[in-house]
Amino acid sequence: MFKKINDTDDQSFHYWNPIAKDYQHVKIAHLFRSIYKNVVCEEDDYGTERCTTPSTELYTLISLRSALIIFWFTYLGYGLFLAVFKYCTSADFQKANHGKRLQHILECLTIPESYSDWDNDPTLDVAGHHKKWRTVLVEMVWMVFMQFTTNFILLIPLIVTGSNVIARHHLLEGAIGTFPEEDEAYWRVTTLMWALPLTVTLGGLFDFSLVVVYMKYAHPWRGILITEDKLEAEDKLSQTDDQSERVAQPDTGFRCLKTTNL
Numbered sequence: 001m002f003k004k005i006n007d008t009d010d011q012s013f014h015y016w017n018p019i020a021k022d023y024q025h026v027k028i029a030h031l032f033r034s035i036y037k038n039v040v041c042e043e044d045d046y047g048t049e050r051c052t053t054p055s056t057e058l059y060t061l062i063s064l065r066s067a068l069i070i071f072w073f074t075y076l077g078y079g080l081f082l083a084v085f086k087y088c089t090s091a092d093f094q095k096a097n098h099g100k101r102l103q104h105i106l107e108c109l110t111i112p113e114s115y116s117d118w119d120n121d122p123t124l125d126v127a128g129h130h131k132k133w134r135t136v137l138v139e140m141v142w143m144v145f146m147q148f149t150t151n152f153i154l155l156i157p158l159i160v161t162g163s164n165v166i167a168r169h170h171l172l173e174g175a176i177g178t179f180p181e182e183d184e185a186y187w188r189v190t191t192l193m194w195a196l197p198l199t200v201t202l203g204g205l206f207d208f209s210l211v212v213v214y215m216k217y218a219h220p221w222r223g224i225l226i227t228e229d230k231l232e233a234e235d236k237l238s239q240t241d242d243q244s245e246r247v248a249q250p251d252t253g254f255r256c257l258k259t260t261n262l
Helices: 002-006 064-089 091-095 098-108 126-153 156-175 180-218 228-261
Strands: 012-017 022-027 035-040 047-052
Touching: 012 156, 022 156, 064 091, 064 098, 064 126, 126 180, 156 180
Parallel strands: none
Antiparallel strands: 012 022, 035 047
16 A cells, blocks of 8 residues: 555545545655564564554654753753842842752742741831731732743643644544544543643632732731721721710710609
8 A cells, every 4th residue: 555655646645534524635654654664583584564653752842851851951940040039029038048048949949939928027117017018929929920830831741742642633533533542532632731721820810819818818917017097097986986875875864864854
């Protein structure tokens, strides 16, 4: 069959695609990508034909070794970027020793976290605490965003491999048909290609909402951030309620006394 195809003018495999409902053709090397070669057996000296499976690089585009090298260089670069970011945004990180800095950077490579909380300095007044609260909040929001970005970067191999798997499956499905195992693999790849990005997006939004809720409403020392204006407003409201109660009580007593005299 291969010899007959090679003798044609375009050296292509022509077929009817029932999915596209059209006649199509493809290079035979693109359709049958296995490598066939004659190997001499050591036992009986007879030549046998053996098939070598295609390389996974046809789908991933790079080897596993190259992928690991890229991963570790990216991991190291992200750690250096975090160190610079923390040094520029956190005064406590600047004052810390190298050991604590390294420990914090290693933790931030997997968990978005601020170096210190805003309530760790008892010498600050309300304005100082409020300023540090805003700084820590901005640091936490940026850490969540960077974690979200790096998670999407880690999905690039899945997107590249999945795109090549989908293109290959469509080619085989229309040309020569597919096996049930190939259909199952195709379903898994297409499911992961939308499920994982959606999970990363929802996880990032959920992480961001937890940061905001904790910093504004659930922090155990959030009462420190109450300004004097809020305290004065609460005092005036409580005083108004007390005066209303005091005015209401004598009026009731007067009416009772007047009724008794009558």
